[in-house]
Amino acid sequence: MPKTPFLTVDCVLFEGESVLLVRRGCEPHKGCLALPGGFVDIGETVEEACSRELCEETSIVIKPENLILIGVYSAPERDQRFHTVSIAFLGKSSLKNIKAGDDALSVELVHNWKTADIAFDH
Numbered sequence: 001m002p003k004t005p006f007l008t009v010d011c012v013l014f015e016g017e018s019v020l021l022v023r024r025g026c027e028p029h030k031g032c033l034a035l036p037g038g039f040v041d042i043g044e045t046v047e048e049a050c051s052r053e054l055c056e057e058t059s060i061v062i063k064p065e066n067l068i069l070i071g072v073y074s075a076p077e078r079d080q081r082f083h084t085v086s087i088a089f090l091g092k093s094s095l096k097n098i099k100a101g102d103d104a105l106s107v108e109l110v111h112n113w114k115t116a117d118i119a120f121d122h
Contacts, residue, residue: 005074005083009050010037012070012088013060015095019113022057022104028080029119033110037086038103050089056102062091078121086120 012035013020021033036057040049047064055061067089074085098107110116 005076005085006079007040007046008037008084008086009040009046009053010035010086010088011050011054011062011067011091013054013091013093013095015109018109018111020058020060020095020098021108021110021113021116021118022100023106023108024119025103025105031105032119033108033116034119035088036104036107037088046087047089050087050091053102054091057100057104058107059097059099059101060091060093060095062093067091073121075121 022036024030024032024034036054037050038053040046045064047067050067051062051064070088070090072085072087076083078084095109100107
């Protein structure tokens with residue numbers, strides 16, 4: 001079987017000029033800020049995976065069909081563990097009832113996200 005990159009998704013949500021980030025509970029980058037996201041499961045579309053990961057990490061529910069493609073990030077060195085390809089989506093939702101779950105230590109609205117040290121190549 002040929003080797004291929006691992007497929008991941010990330011979700012970007014804004015509230016005003018702040019962006020929603022999670023603080024990672026697992027290595028790599030444990031304790032660092034990151035976009036909510038994760039690996040695509042077999043049998044899922046990338047939109048379904050993005051919706052599922054967002055809900056698991058932040059309790060925010062967005063229908064897969066309401067996600068908007070931002071871009072694809074595929075630098076082979078972007079993840080220190082192995083080659084990953086990430087598809088990023090923009091979502092819209094109320095951020096009033098955010099709650100950390102799954103492998104997120106916390107969920108934070110970060111105003112200075114452009115200068116924040118964010119995990120991976122976001």
